[in-house]
Amino acid sequence: MTVPRATLRLQFHKDFTFDDALAHVGYFAALGISHLYASPVTTAEPGSTHGYDTVDYSRVSAELGGEAGLKRLVEKLHAHGMGLIVDVVPNHMGVGGSHNAWWLDILEWGRHSAYARHFDVDWHSPDPALRGKVLAPVLGASYGDELAAGQIALRFSADSGRFVIAYHDHVFPVCPIEYANILKGADRADLSALGEHFEGLTTQPADQPRAAEARAVLREFVAQNGAPAIELALETFDPRDPVTRDRLHRLLERQHYRLAWWRTAADEVNWRRFFDISALAGLRVERLEVFDAVHALIFRLYAEGVIDGVRIDHVDGLSEPREYCQRLRQRLSELREGNPYFVVEKILGRGEPLRDDWPVDGTTGYDFMNDVGALLHDPAGAETLAATWSELTGRSASFADEALQARRKILAENLPAELDRAARALHRIARDQLSTRDLTFTAIRRVLGELVAHFPVYRIYPQNGMRSEVDNLYFGQAFDAAKQALSLADHGILERISEWLGGPPSDDSGAGRPQAAPQSHNSGNTANSAPNHAGSSRRTAQTLFSQLTAPVAAKAIEDTACYRYGRLLSRNEVGADPGEFALTVEQFHAGNLERARRFPHAMLATATHDHKRGEDVRARLAVLSEIAEDWSATLRAWSTLNAPHRRHVVDDNARNWAPGPDAEAMLYQTLVGCWPPGLAPDDANGVKALAERVARWQLKALREAKLRTNWLAPNEDFETACRDFLFDIVAPQRRDGFLRELHAFVERISPAGAINSLQQTVLRLASPGVPDLYQGTELWDFSLVDPDNRRPVDFARRQEWLVVTPPSEQLANWRDGHVKLAVVHRLLALRQLQPALLGNGVYLPLKVRGRQAAHVIAFARRYGNAYAVVIATRLAASLLDAHSDLPLVDTARWEDTAIEMPEALASRALFDCLGHAAPRVDDSGLLHLHDALTTMPVAVLVEEGVPPA
Known part of the structure; x- marks a missing residue:
């Protein structure tokens, strides 16, 4: 195996292509990098700035330079003795536009699409309106309002010969079995004749080639006769007239999707998303044909020597990470002599091991970033800073309290449909046993919600339907906490759920199961019918549970609680637990020794494309832990100094001030952390540029906190007031007031911050593992959360x-x-x-x-x-x-x-x-x-x- 000596992560997009990177290969080589580490190179949604919304796994992105551009870059790398590692996204695809052929095929043909089982769609939704359909939550307002406003319309695509439903930039194919009615509705002989080609079509796979042939005839007709004739057919579905609008509605009701207001997604989505993002659909990569399709290009590029290894994005989203890693390792090893370099993006809790039976070289380094970040902090400051935070804001001094509240909020508002789906899977198991058939869906959902809300790590990894000892360690913590929160009447349900999710069976777990009928139409082997069904049902429930706890953890901790809790923002980072304030030198050594023993080639990161604050922002803010009393006094003084600039806004029917004590305290930390070295308080243009960057962070932070505004229902008055407060306190007229004090404070702690930065730099480059640099962080990195860290x-x-x-x-x-x-x-x-x-x-x-x-x-x-x-x-x-x-x-x-x-x-x-x-x-x-x-x-x-x- 060629183990990278050091990697450098590059974010590719249309404004930074393979050729742009090629121009700097000489520098990367001179710096000492052995491998570039590229963001996803497959074709993503047009204009994607990150590449994680893949729409075509078979082609290298043309926007990035295509396969030819990629090979030019690699040729230059090879000339300098370097290689390439690429980011692979097997968990989800972009479905937010009109460029994903797999997804469009599902929308067109429903359950009979060739790709119907590529995505994690629940085709048997309990909602009658969604059975056999896919929810398409793309509308900006309610369906009825958008239909009446003429925003949803039937159109014809001359290029593809398809009738489509158009909604702004979205395009939804109409099933070809409707074409005959559409064409005949115009009452023209030539169109009716065209419609005959579509008569008798069904959605069955055998009929789909005939549909393609008929579309070719239709496309040729339009090419020869122009679009006006087709326009006559479209007019019979004109949304501006009540009669034709009703016809359009009935046509929509017969499609394999249901157009819906985007707000319905959280409650009703019937397919797995990436977290709560309705533009990213989960893939069933555990299916061999999906695995092969997703990785075909990567396998070819590896076999050809273009790439040398892979980084797997969000491995915890997969149904079976262990089996996935084993299959991927085996396939790559078969393609080329030697072992490929293979790491996974995995968030590990403190003490949680990366599983030994995953044949990977380690993680992408969030665990090391957490360790070295915690080492920079003085534990003596933890209690003082927590008390100050609680006193100033009225919020809990404990991060665990914020985390639990955030988990409950995410389950209730962002992922209730996913909770419903997991609860239904458990309810089906309950109905299969006489002893549990009276456990209601509502009760199971209630208990499951508590279990998920208290789950301390991303997920479990059962094998053969049973939890491992490591799984039980974390499951037991959630079980005990849920038991404390639930009423006594629910404790028995909790015990059953624990069993179904991979725990040991109870004494009567099989006693009440109904016996299979001797001549079951489902299986010729009647003796094994019920056990097989039970095993399959439990594995399904375990998968859905794991694919629920992971996004809940990510959304609740990283994307909610970390924006609510401000004891010290340098500990609010991806892969970190803000409740864990500091590590001792001995604990840091122990982590390095463990990494050296188990995964000596894991990546070591201190900055990533996902970080919330640049590595040198965190290093500077860590100094505050050493001067906790002083910082607490400074916070109070600045709050008093800037009180006249607060705004009063009405939210939740109450008159409150903006930004509020919590957001204000976090704002001061952010300004201290990201103030650029050398920026003078009287540099009006420089301060304004900084304020613009901080304002973008502030807007994201306020919405992610989900307290007084959020992404689903932005409170624009509050957001504007917060922005105005920021620009007021850094206005040029404050250069002899707050700006002078801010600058003096930054100057005072910056030398210690620089020492912290050099400390973590040396530790990353000299510790066991493969040091990874994020683009540009060879110099000071005072960036904030994306897109600031992708400038x-x-x-x-x-x-x-x-x-x-x-x-x-x-x-x-x-x-x-x-x-x-x-x-x-x-x-x-x-x-x-x-x-x-x-x-x-x-x-x-x-x-x-x-x-x-x-x-x-x-x-x-x-x-x-x-x-x-x-x-x-x-x-x-x-x-x-x-x-x-x-x-x-x-x-x-x-x-x-x-x-x-x-x-x-x-x-x-x-x-x-x-x-x-x-x-x-x-x-x-x-x-x-x-x-x-x-x-x-x-x-x-x-x-x-x-x-x-």
Whole structure:
């Protein structure tokens, strides 16, 4: 297997294509990257900025440059000894437009479509209006209003020879069995003759080729005679006239879809979505034909050597992640000699292991991002900051409280249809047993909702219908919490649901099951009919449960609670638990040791296309944990200072002020975190540009919080008032007031923030795993949530700044980010010169002793007889000189602090590849910090001859 030495993630779209990336391959190679790591390259919805809304798995996106452009990029990569890893999206497709041929075929032919089983559609909905249909929740208002307004109309597509229902940019095919009536309705002989070609059609697959032939005749007729004749047929369905509008309605009622107001999706959608996004439909990739179709292009590109590995998006959305990973690994391994590099996007809870029976190389690095982020925080500040947050806002000091409320809200308002579907699956199991047939759907739904609301991780992974020990650990936590929340009358139902979701069977679980009839028409093997049915029903229920808990966790935690809870926003990140404030050095080491043992080639990330705040925003905000009392006082002072700029708005029939104490407190943290180095408070244009960026974050944050506004029903008065407040407090006239104070505060904590940034940079590049860089983050990354973190990157400037001088020579001008780029460059060069040392070397935590031991983390990497010793300053705020803005602790402050070094290094000369230091291990086997950290707050010590480039 070719394990990447280091990856660099690029977000491709129409404004940054394969050829655009090709122009910078020389820079990527010089930086030390071994593999580019591309966002999805398959064809997505036109104009997609992310590629996760795939509409055609068979073609490389033309907007990105097509297959030819991709191969040009790869040829250039290969010329520099580099490779390519691509993001694959097997869980869902884009269905929000009119470009997905699979989805359009379903809309046209319903259950008899060749793709009917490609998507996770419930064709047997309990709603009579949806049986055999797909809900299409695309209308901007109620169906009746849009129909009466003439927004929904019958049209003819001359290119395809199809009649379609048009609604703005949406196009819905009309089933060909209706064409005869449409054409004959115009009462013209030539159209009636055309209609004869469609007479007697059914939706059966055998009839579909005849429909295609008839459409070809119709298309030829229009090509020769023009559109006016067809217009006569369309007029008989004109929505502007009540009579023809009713005819149009009846035509719509006969289609395999039901057009509906977009608000109906949460309650009535009868197909699996990606989270709650009705423009993304879930795929049944567990079916072999779907798996093959989804991966055909990827398999060919891998077989041809165009790509070297894959990153699998949202693996928890799949029905059977274990089986999927096993199948994918096997298929890729059959196509080319050696093992492919294969990682999965997986959110892991604290202590939750990535399963050993998944044949993957690890995760995409959210777990490492969480670990290193928590390490930057001072646990001593947790209680003070939580109390301040609660006092100022009136909200709970506990993130767990916010998380539970958010889970309940998501289940009630965003995913009730998904909850219904899982509850129905359990209700069907209940009806199969005499002992449980009286358990009602409503009761099962109520109990299931509590179980889901308390579920502590994304999902379980039953095997052969049974939960594993790991599954039971987390299921048990949810079970106990749900039991506490439910009435005694529901405890028995909870026990049954636990059994059906993979727990051990109860004593009477099979005693009351009805016996199969001797001559069942469903199966010739009557003895096994009932057990097989029961097993299938339970597996279905387990899948639906897992495909419910995962989106609930994502939507409730990442997209709701993290925008409600503001103790310290640097811990509100994808893959993190804001309730977990800090990690000790020992806990960080333990995580690295575990990763080295189980998944030594997992990705190590500190920034991603999904992050909510850039890595250097989080690093700076983490400093607030070290000055919790001071920050609490600052929050109160700024709130008082800016009180005159608050707006009064009416929401929920009450007069309240905007932005409100919680949103205001989060706004101050955001301004502190993302204030660009070098921005002066009197730079009106620079401050305005920053405010525009923050305003976009603020709007998203307010809507995601779902408290006083949301995406479903925006409170525009409140949103405008919040925006006005922001622009008021940073207006030019405040440059001698709030802006001066904000700038002074940022200047004060920025050196400690820079030390945090360099610390996490070194730890990512030297820890066990494959370091991943997100585009542009070689320099300071003060971005906010997307789309802010997907802005264009000036790679030319980064290439210009790429020099071989030690990073320590750039420390004096640290604000421009040059020093961070130099650290990245140096350590990637070390990885390139000695790939086994940092790539496969043993991880050795080193003990630190002395008065300032709490302010250091150190470890060694050893491969054979070669060593690299990694040292980083941590929690530096109290050690820095208040009269200096240099992010470096004065050597005298280290006093007696020293690292206990490996015996093998006692007599060896060591050199810092990040600076000019050559510290020596004393006769006691100690390396003193006042010798090791003289020119940089971080050091990587290697032997003579090893230093880079």
